[in-house]
Amino acid sequence: MMADRLSDELRRFILAIPSIPYLEAMLLLHSMPSQVWDVKMVARRLYSTEAHTSTLLQALHAAGICASVENKPQCFRYHPATPELDSLLEQLACFYSHNLIEVTNIIHAASNRNQRVQQFADAFLWRKEK
Secondary structure, eight states: OOOTTOHHHHHHHTOOOOOHHHHHHHHHHHHTTOEEEEEEHHHHHHHHHHHHHHHHHHHHHHHSSSEEEETTTTTEEEEEESSHHHHHHHHHHHHHHHHHHHHHHHHHHHHHHHHHHHHHHHHHOOOOOO
């Protein structure tokens, strides 16, 4: 895939990324696939708290992007669940390296859209009078 072309499939994948820290954690693990990462290592690289990073890594594990390391609690390594997911992550890494602002704008726009939809839905919740 060319680094300057955003395919529909890759756009849909980017739209599903919940946050920039999630994106950065994915790309970090992707960049060193044989590395075993513990929460503390990833937290330092992402300039994040260990609690937030642990949540991110658990979400990446649940999404099939990384695998936990046997006999090493809270340790993970890059291991996409399918070859298709691995290919999408490779495409994302390539595209992101040349189009950082576009990718982050897509993620932020999707996040803002989701918040507005939730606010709209919340407006219809029945609340007890005080």
